[in-house]
Amino acid sequence: MDLIVCLKRVPQTAEAEVQIGPSGKEIVRDRLTFDMNEADSYALEEAILLKEKFGGTITVISLGLPDAEDTLRIALAKGADHAIRIKAEDFGELDGFKTASLLKDALVNVKFDVLLTGCVATDDSLYQVGPVLAELLGAPHATLVGKIEIAGEKAHVNRELEGGLIEHLEMSLPAVFAVQTGINEPRYASLIAIRRAAGKEIKLLGKDDIPSEHRVNSTLEKLFVPPAGKRAEIMTGTADEVSARTASLIKEKGLI
Amino acid sequence: MNFDLTSDQKMLQDQVRKFAQTELAPLAPEIDKSGEFPWPSLKKMAKLGLLGVIVPEKYGGSGFDFVSLAIAIEEISRACASTGVIVAVNNSLTTYPILEFSSEELKKKYLPQLCSGEKIGAFGLTEPNAGSDVAAMESTARLEGDHYIVNGTKRFITNGGEAGIYVVFAYTNRDLKHKGISAFVVERDTPGFSVGKHEDLMGIRATANCELMFEDVKVPKENLLGKEGDGFKICMNTLDVSRIDIGAQAVGIAQAALDEAVRYSKERKAFGQPICNFEMIEALIAEMATEIQAARLLVHYAGFCKDKGMQKFSKEAAMSKYYASDIAVDVTRKAVQIHGGYGYSKEYAVERLYRDAKILELYEGTSEIQKIVIARELTR
Amino acid sequence: MADILALVEHRQGAVRDVTFELLTCGRKMAGTLNAKLTGVVLGHKTDDLVARVRNHAHRLIVMDSEVFENFNAETYQHALVKIIEREHPYLSLFANTAFGIDLCPALATQMGYPFTTDCIGVEIVDGQVRATRQLYDGKLDAQVRLTAADSYMLTMRSGACPAEGSDLTAEVERIETLVASQPEYRKFIEYIEAAVGDVDITKADVIVGVGRGIKEQANMPMIEELAKALGGVVACSRPVVDANWLTKDRQVGSSGKTVKPKLYIAIGISGAFQHIAGMKSSDTIIAINKDPNAPIFNEADYGIVDDLFKVVPVLKNKILELKK
Numbered sequence: 001m002d003l004i005v006c007l008k009r010v011p012q013t014a015e016a017e018v019q020i021g022p023s024g025k026e027i028v029r030d031r032l033t034f035d036m037n038e039a040d041s042y043a044l045e046e047a048i049l050l051k052e053k054f055g056g057t058i059t060v061i062s063l064g065l066p067d068a069e070d071t072l073r074i075a076l077a078k079g080a081d082h083a084i085r086i087k088a089e090d091f092g093e094l095d096g097f098k099t100a101s102l103l104k105d106a107l108v109n110v111k112f113d114v115l116l117t118g119c120v121a122t123d124d125s126l127y128q129v130g131p132v133l134a135e136l137l138g139a140p141h142a143t144l145v146g147k148i149e150i151a152g153e154k155a156h157v158n159r160e161l162e163g164g165l166i167e168h169l170e171m172s173l174p175a176v177f178a179v180q181t182g183i184n185e186p187r188y189a190s191l192i193a194i195r196r197a198a199g200k201e202i203k204l205l206g207k208d209d210i211p212s213e214h215r216v217n218s219t220l221e222k223l224f225v226p227p228a229g230k231r232a233e234i235m236t237g238t239a240d241e242v243s244a245r246t247a248s249l250i251k252e253k254g255l256i
Numbered sequence: 257m258n259f260d261l262t263s264d265q266k267m268l269q270d271q272v273r274k275f276a277q278t279e280l281a282p283l284a285p286e287i288d289k290s291g292e293f294p295w296p297s298l299k300k301m302a303k304l305g306l307l308g309v310i311v312p313e314k315y316g317g318s319g320f321d322f323v324s325l326a327i328a329i330e331e332i333s334r335a336c337a338s339t340g341v342i343v344a345v346n347n348s349l350t351t352y353p354i355l356e357f358s359s360e361e362l363k364k365k366y367l368p369q370l371c372s373g374e375k376i377g378a379f380g381l382t383e384p385n386a387g388s389d390v391a392a393m394e395s396t397a398r399l400e401g402d403h404y405i406v407n408g409t410k411r412f413i414t415n416g417g418e419a420g421i422y423v424v425f426a427y428t429n430r431d432l433k434h435k436g437i438s439a440f441v442v443e444r445d446t447p448g449f450s451v452g453k454h455e456d457l458m459g460i461r462a463t464a465n466c467e468l469m470f471e472d473v474k475v476p477k478e479n480l481l482g483k484e485g486d487g488f489k490i491c492m493n494t495l496d497v498s499r500i501d502i503g504a505q506a507v508g509i510a511q512a513a514l515d516e517a518v519r520y521s522k523e524r525k526a527f528g529q530p531i532c533n534f535e536m537i538e539a540l541i542a543e544m545a546t547e548i549q550a551a552r553l554l555v556h557y558a559g560f561c562k563d564k565g566m567q568k569f570s571k572e573a574a575m576s577k578y579y580a581s582d583i584a585v586d587v588t589r590k591a592v593q594i595h596g597g598y599g600y601s602k603e604y605a606v607e608r609l610y611r612d613a614k615i616l617e618l619y620e621g622t623s624e625i626q627k628i629v630i631a632r633e634l635t636r
Numbered sequence: 637m638a639d640i641l642a643l644v645e646h647r648q649g650a651v652r653d654v655t656f657e658l659l660t661c662g663r664k665m666a667g668t669l670n671a672k673l674t675g676v677v678l679g680h681k682t683d684d685l686v687a688r689v690r691n692h693a694h695r696l697i698v699m700d701s702e703v704f705e706n707f708n709a710e711t712y713q714h715a716l717v718k719i720i721e722r723e724h725p726y727l728s729l730f731a732n733t734a735f736g737i738d739l740c741p742a743l744a745t746q747m748g749y750p751f752t753t754d755c756i757g758v759e760i761v762d763g764q765v766r767a768t769r770q771l772y773d774g775k776l777d778a779q780v781r782l783t784a785a786d787s788y789m790l791t792m793r794s795g796a797c798p799a800e801g802s803d804l805t806a807e808v809e810r811i812e813t814l815v816a817s818q819p820e821y822r823k824f825i826e827y828i829e830a831a832v833g834d835v836d837i838t839k840a841d842v843i844v845g846v847g848r849g850i851k852e853q854a855n856m857p858m859i860e861e862l863a864k865a866l867g868g869v870v871a872c873s874r875p876v877v878d879a880n881w882l883t884k885d886r887q888v889g890s891s892g893k894t895v896k897p898k899l900y901i902a903i904g905i906s907g908a909f910q911h912i913a914g915m916k917s918s919d920t921i922i923a924i925n926k927d928p929n930a931p932i933f934n935e936a937d938y939g940i941v942d943d944l945f946k947v948v949p950v951l952k953n954k955i956l957e958l959k960k
Contacts, residue, residue: 011772014848014875014906017929018775027772070266077267095780096753097745122773127737127753127791131709135742140710140821143738144891156825160891161647161734164830164884167707172821180891182878188275191268191305191318191328198264217750218767218780226770226777226931232923232939239946246922247954249938253920255842255866255899256958282852523926523943603945 001056001150003047004110005080006103006117006129008037009064009071013122020223027223036071039118043179045186046148047116048079054150057081059110063099064088069202077189077197090207096128097217103129104136105210112174114155119144119178130178141176142169146183265324272328275304276335284336287462288608291454293418294339294462302373306332306343311351315367322497323559326504330552333508334515337612338462340505345414346370348498350377353423354441357481357490366421366441375420379498380410380442380468381491388625390491391434395426395470403474404428404440409452409467412619416466417451420444424470425491428484437487441479448473459611496570497562498620499577503555506580506616507548513584513591513609514544520595520604531594540590547583554579571633578626581616588613638787639672640665641725643716644689644696645735646679647707648827651688654731656799659692661758661792662729663802666694669760674723675806678715680705686808696806697723701813706824709738714815716743725787727765732791734891744789750782751789756796765790774908774931794890794913833885835869842868843897845888845915848875849904849925849944856881858948859903865955871895873911889914904944907932924948 011018011032019028036044047058060075062068063086072083086106088094094102107115115137120127127143134141146166147158150173159167160180189197235242250256261269280297287294301307309325311317320328325347333340351370354363369375386392395408406426410416422442429436442449452467481490518541521532531537554576561569588610592599599606617623642662645652662673675693679685682700690696697719703711716739720728730736732754744751750765756777757768765782767790782788818824837843844863850856856870863870871888872881888895889911900918904925905911912935915921923936924944933939940947 013772013775015927017927018772020776027776070270073263074267074270077271096741097751100745124771125754125769127732128741131738131741132745135745140819141738141742142709142822144734158828159734159738161827162890163894164887164892165647166828166830167734168825168828169708170823170825175821181874185880188271188304189267190303191309191320192313194267194271195264195319198262198267216783217744218752218782221766221779221781223771223776223778226774226934228934232921232933232936234928234933234939234941239942239950242940242942243947243951243954246938246940246951247958249922250866250899250955251958253899256955282854286854 001050001054001114002112003050003056003058004107004112004115005040005044005047005058005060005075006115006133007040007044007060007062007071007075008118008121009034009062009068010037010121010123020225024222025220034067036074037118037121037123039120039179039181041118041186042181042183043116043118044075044078044080045184046179047114048187049184050114050148050150051079056113059084059112061086061103061106063094063102072202073197073200074189076200077194078187079193083200083202085202085204086210087204087206091214093216093219095216095218096124096126097132098214100129100132100136101214102210103133105212106205107137114150114173115139115176117176117178119180127178130176134176137176139174139176140171141178142171143178145177145179148177148183261327264320265327268320268324269327269331271304272306272331275300276331280332280339281335284338285605285608287336287338291461293464294336294342295418297339298342298373298376301343302371305371307346307373308351308367308371309347311355311367311371315355315363316371317351317367321559322500322562323556326500326555326559329501329504330508330511330555333505334512337505337509337609338460340508341460341502342376342415342463344498344501344505345379346377348501349379349494350421350423352497353439353481353490353494356493357439357486358441359478361478362441370421375444376415376418378413378415378419378422379494380413380416380422380424382410382412384409384411388622390488391437393425393427393437395424396430397426397428397438397440397475399428399477402477404477404480406440406442406470406473406475408470411467412455412465413468414463414465414619416468417454417464419464422468423481425487432485434488435485437491438484439481439487439490440475441481442473442475446473446475457615459608459613459615492570495620496573499573499626500555500558500562502616502620503551503558503576503580506577506584506613507552507555509609509613509616510544510548510551510580510584510587513588513606514541514548516604516606516609517541517544517591517594537594540594544587544590547587551576551580551583571630574621574626574629577621578623578630581613582623584613584616638724638726639674640669640727640729641674641676641720641723642693642729643731643736644675644677644685645731645733646685649684651685652731652733653799654733654794655689656692657794657797658729658731658792659689659802660800661797662693664797665727665729665758665760669726671726674725676716676719678704678712690806690808691804692802693806694804696808698808698810699813700810701815703813703815703817706827707735708818708822708824709735709742710819710822711815712739713743713746715813717746718814719811720747720787728787728789730789730791732793736791740789740791747787749787749789750785752780752782753791754793755790756793758790758792770909773906775929793909795909795916830885833883835886837869837871837886837888838893838895840869840895841898842866843871843888843895843900843915843918844868845871845873845900845902845905846876847873847903847905847911849906850876850881853879853881855945858945862901862948862952862955865952865959866899868897868899873905873908902932902936903948905932906930907935
């Protein structure tokens with residue numbers, strides 16, 4: 001089974017303070033740590049599980065700056081066979097559509113049965129790359145995938161809908177799946193695998209390799225801190241004081 | 257001159273850090289309290305190749321160098337000091353002397369078991385009356401036919417209660433003083449071997465630190481490491497290597513304390529502002545961070561000396577171990593200080609880190625011994 | 637000027653609430669553009685669906701076929717291409733739901749229209765569409781301008797435009813189905829209901845919700861004790877389920893359950909919109925989080941900015957004292 005996984009290196013912002021840089025269009029990067037996008041790490045693990053079950057090869061691809069190679073190399077250590085970096089530095093402003101079109105051009109000669117990616121990246125929250133890439137490649141897709149079972153040419157796929165409901169689909173391969181977090185348990189790379197991955201080649205694709213024009217669908221005009229909406233009444237004081245106030249508040253509401 | 261980690265070292269650091277923070281750190285307070293040896297964690301680490309970091313692949317190891325081992329030990333210790341030293345002992349005090357000083361047969365027999373986590377290793381050197389003064393050891397091994405008959409008692413043996421394979425030191429000829437000491441590989445299930453009392457330690461409490469008893473233990477002749485009388489040399493060379501890892505463990509513990517202190521100082525408010533705004537706290541944090549960085553560089557340099565194949569790196573190893581343990585005690589103390597009264601409570605990790613750090617100045621050569629090693633390299 | 641199109645989303649025979657938000661947004665856009673809002677109903681036995689939304693749009697286009705009984709991005713895409721080619725809308729709106737994001741990006745790509753997803757605001761400036769979106773775990777907003785074109789597509793986040801009543805009477809146009817069957821390469825099989833757990837969090841009056849900030853499973857008992865002291869139940873945000881610390885039936889949010897308890901205490905939850913979507917209708921929300929900028933404080937009624945590990949045990953004791 002030939003597998004492709006699209007990966008993105010993103011700043012880890014879930015528990016970090018995010019500041020806007022001087023241009024007003026980018027964030028201050030230096031105090032953030034960067035790592036594989038969370039949903040993508042599940043997509044990678046799902047590909048490794050499929051490879052373990054059916055054999056074949058995994059190609060990982062990332063559109064990113066040079067440090068994305070660290071992320072690709074980790075993917076190689078975990079079980080990918082080939083890695084490609086599309087040099088983001090060559091392509092100017094990106095959005096979900098342009099990212100997918102560049103990926104498509106890079107992958108046009110790579111055969112695949114299953115192409116996996118995370119359903120969303122935590123930095124741009126677009127949910128776009130999987131389905132747009134599928135459309136450009138002429139393959140069917142499913143997003144928010146929480147389970148994949150493959151038998152022969154068919155895949156049984158569960159999508160996670162709102163309210164805990166699951167949509168069960170039957171799809172034929174090749175197909176593109178944008179997977180949800182939690183679909184599996186991403187592994188750690190073993191030391192031996194790390195050592196072997198260290199020397200592997202990462203293929204670079206730049207402007208000369210992907211010469212065609214790629215348009216963006218949208219242009220970022222500015223970043224700003226979300227306006228405070230209905231702001232909570234913040235209680236101040238020691239843990240003891242705020243807890244006492246909270247407890248009596250709950251009591252006033254008749255809940256104790 | 258290049259301070260960058262290599263590509264594989266960077267990946268190793270990334271994966272070990274994630275593993276340790278996710279899988280080991282949550283257990284650290286628990287096993288500190290219970291003293292339970294972290295077998296499930298060790299099995300997971302075996303799968304990742306962390307129990308045989310420097311062992312070549314053909315013996316079931318990962319085939320990394322000593323700087324890489326130090327990086328791994330730092331990350332493991334940053335999450336859990338007990339687990340850090342357990343893994344350090346398995347790597348540098350057990351697999352290393354077997355790899356360096358044993359026959360091909362012994363390597364093939366024991367290294368795969370130690371790398372796979374099937375058995376864990378321990379280092380039987382210290383005795384009730386022989387600590388820094390190694391030559392004061394009382395254990396003996398006498399050759400009878402195809403076996404050495406080993407007698408004696410070892411004390412304060414990390415992993416002692418749970419290990420399956422022991423590197424043990426005993427006199428084969430007491431008249432030759434330290435040149436009469438020999439080293440052996442002893443299996444746990446050999447008749448006459450038993451585990452004695454479990455030490456109730458101040459820190460690193462999950463390390464199965466025990467007394468070992470040898471009563472007419474019959475060890476096959478071929479389990480001798482090197483030649484008869486090589487024991488002291490093997491011991492000193494092995495300790496040179498392991499001191500790099502104790503240095504790494506110290507850096508890991510200190511880094512964990514700094515992480516906690518920085519976070520706390522940003523959250524904790526006094527006089528209407530976060531305490532990290534106060535200059536005295538800033539000074540503490542600056543000192544801690546600088547000490548840690550200096551210690552880490554010493555540790556990496558000592559590993560680099562070993563990797564480069566330097567015959568004599570005792571001084572570099574001793575410097576890294578001495579300095580890193582010294583600052584680990586200092587940094588953890590400062591971290592408690594930054595936490596104020598809370599730092600003295602078991603609710604906060606720094607209380608444990610402070611206790612864990614103290615052993616660093618005592619085991620695998622006290623700080624005083626390290627200074628002797630360093631000074632004598634310069635004066636003799 | 638061409639009109640606004642909005643897809644009427646339905647599931648298991650019922651129009652989804654988010655559709656009324658979308659139609660409200662569409663009417664507002666139509667109002668500013670002096671245009672009409674056309675709702676698109678793709679369904680089977682559509683009379684009920686049509687009746688439900690008829691007052692909310694100027695016009696309805698209806699395709700009625702078994703093929704559309706359940707959502708399938710492929711059949712929907714096929715049908716919508718035909719409809720959009722015929723209608724030439726200026727703007728097509730979809731809800732940013734599991735259906736909307738499965739459909740809109742591929743559809744817009746096929747049609748070659750600029751689009752963006754998960755918008756919390758939209759306006760027309762100099763004939764171009766400008767959308768507001770959230771980035772970086774909801775910590776920043778971004779203003780983006782769609783590339784100039786004749787037609788645009790957007791998915792709108794649930795909650796971005798609260799539903800308002802309307803007394804329009806849509807002119808209903810039923811058109812030929814155009815799509816014969818589900819394609820072989822993607823077939824809807826069934827809906828699977830979420831497994832029922834031991835506790836039904838949707839029935840609880842008091843919910844203690846816990847998020848990534850709890851750090852590790854070993855800390856869960858602290859949360860359970862607080863919930864017990866309050867006679868409530870423990871629920872959580874997605875990362876806690878992903879880490880297997882709680883089961884899926886405890887998850888609150890867009891891919892979990894929607895809860896409306898009398899009291900919701902959010903502990904170590906930063907407030908990703910998916911989570912907010914599941915608990916924002918709670919009567920009283922109290923949030924405990926050490927990050928003063930966490931989006932949860934924009935939803936909560938009361939906030940405690942502090943280390944949860946310090947506050948939660950004390951809070952439990954205070955509650956137990958008051959119970960005596």
